[in-house]
Each structure stands twice: as C-alpha cells, then as structure tokens.
Amino acid sequence: MSQKKKKWGDRKDGVWLKDLPPLNRIMPGIMPNRADNEAYISVDIDLRPLDAYLAKKNEGRAEDKYTYFHVISAAIAKAFVLRPRMNRFIVNNRVYQRKNITVAFVVKKKFDDRSEEGLAFLEYDPGETLDSYHGKIMDVIHQTRKDGAQDTSSGAMDIITRLPQWLINTIIRTVLWLDKHGWAPDALIGSDPNHAAIFLTNLGSIGLEGGYHHLVNWGTNSCFIVLGKKYMKMEYDRDGNGDLHEVIPLGITLDERIADGYYYSGTVALVKELLAHPEHLDLPADAPVEYAIKR
Numbered sequence: 297m298s299q300k301k302k303k304w305g306d307r308k309d310g311v312w313l314k315d316l317p318p319l320n321r322i323m324p325g326i327m328p329n330r331a332d333n334e335a336y337i338s339v340d341i342d343l344r345p346l347d348a349y350l351a352k353k354n355e356g357r358a359e360d361k362y363t364y365f366h367v368i369s370a371a372i373a374k375a376f377v378l379r380p381r382m383n384r385f386i387v388n389n390r391v392y393q394r395k396n397i398t399v400a401f402v403v404k405k406k407f408d409d410r411s412e413e414g415l416a417f418l419e420y421d422p423g424e425t426l427d428s429y430h431g432k433i434m435d436v437i438h439q440t441r442k443d444g445a446q447d448t449s450s451g452a453m454d455i456i457t458r459l460p461q462w463l464i465n466t467i468i469r470t471v472l473w474l475d476k477h478g479w480a481p482d483a484l485i486g487s488d489p490n491h492a493a494i495f496l497t498n499l500g501s502i503g504l505e506g507g508y509h510h511l512v513n514w515g516t517n518s519c520f521i522v523l524g525k526k527y528m529k530m531e532y533d534r535d536g537n538g539d540l541h542e543v544i545p546l547g548i549t550l551d552e553r554i555a556d557g558y559y560y561s562g563t564v565a566l567v568k569e570l571l572a573h574p575e576h577l578d579l580p581a582d583a584p585v586e587y588a589i590k591r
C-alpha cells in the first residue's frame with residue numbers, strides 16, 4: 297500500500313487519524329478498551345457457488361488444494377482493500393489507519409492433542425489475486441509445519457518463559473507499555489496475530505461449530521473471524537418457498553469504534569457478493585466490485 301511520510305504521533309504500523317468527526321475522536325477516550333467495544337455479526341455463506349468454483353480451481357491438482365478457508369479469507373481481505381475504514385485500529389485512545397493489510401491464523405502442526413501450534417502471519421497486497429494469496433498461505437503453512445520451525449513471536453515467548461516469574465512479569469509490563477506507543481520490537485510481535493488486520497480461526501476444520509470470539513486489548517487487531525463447521529440450512533423466500541443447502545457460518549467480531557453499523561453492513565454485503573461470485577477473486581484485489589445492501 298502507498299506509504300505516507302511519517303508525522304508526529306504516527307506509528308510504524310499506522311497513521312494517526314486526526315481529522316475525524318468529534319464523536320470518533322472522543323469515543324476512544326470514553327471507552328478505551330477494545331474488548332469493551334465489540335460488535336458481533338453472524339453470517340451464513342452459501343457453499344454452492346464455492347463448491348463449483350473450487351472444483352474448477354482444484355481440477356488436476358493432487359496437493360495444496362484450494363479450500364473454503366482460502367477463498368473466504370481472500371474475500372474478507374479484498375473487502376479490506378476496497379473498504380479501507382475496516383483497516384483501522386485504536387491504541388492509546390487514538391484512531392489509526394493501518395499501513396498494510398495483514399492476515400493471521402493459527403496453524404496446527406499435526407492434528408493431535410499433543411501437537412504444538414504455529415502462528416501464520418502474512419501480508420495481503422492491493423494487487424493480490426486468489427492464486428498469489430494461496431501461494432503465500434501454502435508457503436507459510438509448509439514452513440510452520442517443518443520440524444523445529446518456529447515463528448518469531450513463539451520463539452521470543454519460548455525464551456522469555458525460561459526466566460524467573462518476577463522477571464517475566466516485568467518484561468510483560470514493559471512490552472505492554474512499548475506496544476501502547478507503537479515501539480514494541482518485531483522480534484516479539486512480528487508474527488503475533490493480535491497485531492494483524494484480520495485474525496481468523498477455522499474451527500470447522502477441527503469439527504467445531506462456529507460462534508463468537510472476543511477481541512483483546514493487547515495489540516491492534518480490530519477484526520476476529522470464526523469459520524464454523526458447515527451444515528444444512530433451510531432458507532425461505534418471500535413466497536414461503538424453501539431452499540435447503542449447505543452453508544458455512546461466519547462469526548465476525550469487530551471493534552465498533554472504528555466504523556459505524558452502515559459501513560459494517562456494506563462490508564458484509566461485499567463479502568457475500570464476492571463469495572456468491574468468487575471469480576472476482578481471480579482479479580487484483582483493488583479491482584472494484586458492484587454490490588448492494590439488501591434490506
């Protein structure tokens with residue numbers, strides 16, 4: 297994304313927005329904690345267009361196949377490109393425009409109770425297509441699942457937790473203060489999903505239902521999305537005709553201070569349009585898409 301010259305009050309990961317309406321400037325001071333300002337949205341995604349699209353994308357492919365997760369997360373990231381107010385965060389009572397769109401998720405190294413988890417953290421570019429994004433995801437997954445491979449944040453935590461508890465507490469307080477001012481080193485937060493624009497978890501891949509997940513006050517993440525297990529849903533039109541089909545539930549938790557409900561509604565409408573016509577994802581992410589809010 298285009299980089300503006302850094303001004304006083306900016307962070308390395310965000311530009312301080314000083315020309316907001318009075319309410320948006322004052323609200324972070326009145327309600328300073330992200331976890332106290334959550335807006336939750338539940339959306340069901342019709343899988344029929346995705347099934348047809350994935351069948352074509354995976355034709356002749358034996359490994360590293362495209363999945364629902366790849367397509368859905370790409371659609372959400374594209375929505376952040378086209379609707380930039382989604383890519384804001386609030387820290388230290390200030391509203392920032394994030395400089396890059398970043399996507400993070402947890403990678404289970406093996407589907408086993410004793411298996412460790414790794415952190416996947418990648419950047420989504422304005423010119424990204426689903427193919428280039430898929431390549432990034434597969435690269436980071438393969439790297440994370442290598443024996444002994446460790447992301448920067450996990451590596452730093454592993455070192456810190458070997459120290460005496462009193463020293464751990466001191467380091468945590470120091471890092472919290474540094475992060476509040478945007479000075480926390482990348483060695484500690486470089487791959488921390490709580491510093492990503494979009495934090496996703498795919499509970500459906502481990503057989504769990506979808507639902508709500510809270511935000512946290514640490515870091516800068518303003519959008520947490522849960523993909524649940526697919527299920528059969530009956531939907532009715534205005535004439536009462538039923539339509540039974542498979543859906544994937546999305547649970548979207550947002551910081552309500554960074555945008556208003558109408559803006560969120562437009563973003564959800566865009567995501568649903570992209571997933572109803574996933575061929576949009578074959579074009580660069582900044583390619584415009586027509587959509588409408590259904591009332």
